Amino acid sequence: MGSSKDVMEVFAERDIHQLFSEYDGWNVATVAGTKPAGRFYRITRGKWVGVETAFIAASFDMVPREELISTLNALPDGQGSLTKKYLLTPQAADTSDVPPHIRILRMNAFAFSEGKLIWLTKKKNAISYPPTECTPAPTPITQE
Helix, strand or coil, rough: CCCCCCCHHHHHHHHHHHHHCCCHHCCCECCCCCCCCCCEEEEEECCCCCCEEEEEEEEECCCHHHHHHHHHCCCCCCCCHHEEEEEEEEEECCCCCCCEEEEEEEEEEEEEEEEECEECCCCCEEEECCCCCCCCCCCCCCCC
16 A cells, blocks of 8 residues: 655655644644645644644755745734744755745755755664755764
């Protein structure tokens, strides 16, 4: 049996669930009707002052597309300070053109190296890449 989801989407959702845990009261749902622009998620939880909402756009591009950023900006703000917007990107992606009100989240499973998207494995002989450089020098991961 297969899954109707893209493998990349599964890894993005795994990172979102780690950052916004159900244990902390967060509910994760995909935003309908935004597939052509990218993958979007709405995360909510009830607080005593109202409902806290976060919109997350997942990008697997070296430089996030303008269409993705504008679609994320167009999502409703709801109750002002209780609504936040995030961009989930691979490590070492160029996010310099992302507006400051959109917070950047880095993926645990993907990074860019020499302009290519790579999967970061946790195997014994895996290579670790610094999250701030676009073309990092590989360094071995040591097992403790």
